[in-house]
Amino acid sequence: MCAKQVKQTPREVPTTGHVWDGIQEFDNPMPRWWVWVLYLTIIWGIGYTIAYPAWPLLTGHTQGVIGSNQRTEVEADIKRFDDANAPIKAKLVAADLASIPGNDELKTFAVSAGASVFKNNCAQCHGSGAAGVQGKGYPNLLDNDWLWGGDMNAIHTTITHGIRNTTDEDARLSQMPAFGVDGILEKPQIADVVQYVLQISGQDHDATQASAGAAVFAENCVGCHGEDGKGNREFGAPNLTDAIWLYGGDAATLTETVTKARYGVMPAWGGKLSEDEIRAVATYVHSLGGGE
Known part of the structure; x- marks a missing residue:
């Protein structure tokens, strides 16, 4: 004799009362294990803030009951x-x-x-x-x-x-004149001496202007850069005959350098x-x- 099978009806789950576009939200409880894990993490967190330095105060922070101090440990x-x-x-x-x-x-x-x-x-x-960083003055x-x-x-x-700082009296010190700003050279003279520097550094240049610029260079620049333009470390004057430029060696940058000068500073x-x-x-x- 076979037992009669009874059709079970699904347990009715209440809803939260939220309805959107005809869809209801069931009020299913979280799994019990998940709830207990949540409670344990809360308890652990509270215990941690009691045991270790944690809460900020007006003039410091809570020290923690076990006396741990990471700053002291690092020191x-x-x-x-x-x-x-x-x-x-x-x-x-x-x-x-x-x-x-x-x-x-x-x-x-x-x-x-x-x-x-x-x-x-x-x-x-x-x-x-x-x-x-070329063009920024960082060697x-x-x-x-x-x-x-x-x-x-x-x-x-x-x-x-x-170099050129105001905090150390023994700092490396040199100052390039601002030939244009200070009115030492006229714009045509600056243009000529720039062409001369382009010439001695092996770059494309205007030969006529470079010839005139050689005289300007001899009268104003050899005191620091030397007659051959190879610089002088006593004054921190750069070599103008190579392809290494602290601020750039194109005509526009050289014109700016001669006109306004450069004054890079390094801390002591x-x-x-x-x-x-x-x-x-x-x-x-x-x-x-x-x-x-």
Whole structure:
């Protein structure tokens, strides 16, 4: 005898009362396990804010009952690494600057540490790859064209004291006259000397104007750039005969440079970086390929 099958009717689920375009929204409860997980995360979150520093106050923040302080932990980690590196840093500071590139131990440490210093303090102007930004006045540190010298001692001095800043009395200092703005040269003379600079740098130029510009150059520019136009590191005067230009070497840019002059400023890092950091970043820059 077969049992009689009873047709079950689906359980009626109440609705939320929301209706949109004839569609009703059922009021199905969330799964019980999901609700308990939610409650547990809330309890865990409250417990976390009690145990660890969390809530901001008017003059500080809650400290947490377990006394954890991430700032103190980071400072302790930094001190631990500083203590571990103290002996090699002392050697770096005591070493003769010129000897560092030839000392494998010091160079390895200095290049590694200097790369970090460079990225944190120098890359904003010189670029992450140290190639500078042509047309903006930020020198390329990868080539051999150094306004103030590219050996270890010269680089160290430049980093320590900076260039044309007002914070260090020993900063590298030079000033190119604004030949046009100050009325030293007339526009035709500026145009002529620009053509002469184009000529000695191997660019297309007007020969007639360049010939006249040679006399203007001899009377106004040789004192800094030299008779041959190859510059003078004592004054930070650039070599005008090569293809490397800090602000650009086309006729329009050269005209602007001669007319208004340039006055790039580099900060002095002597008061911001420690001596071992300055030596490290000097070694790093020197190792990039352009160091002399």
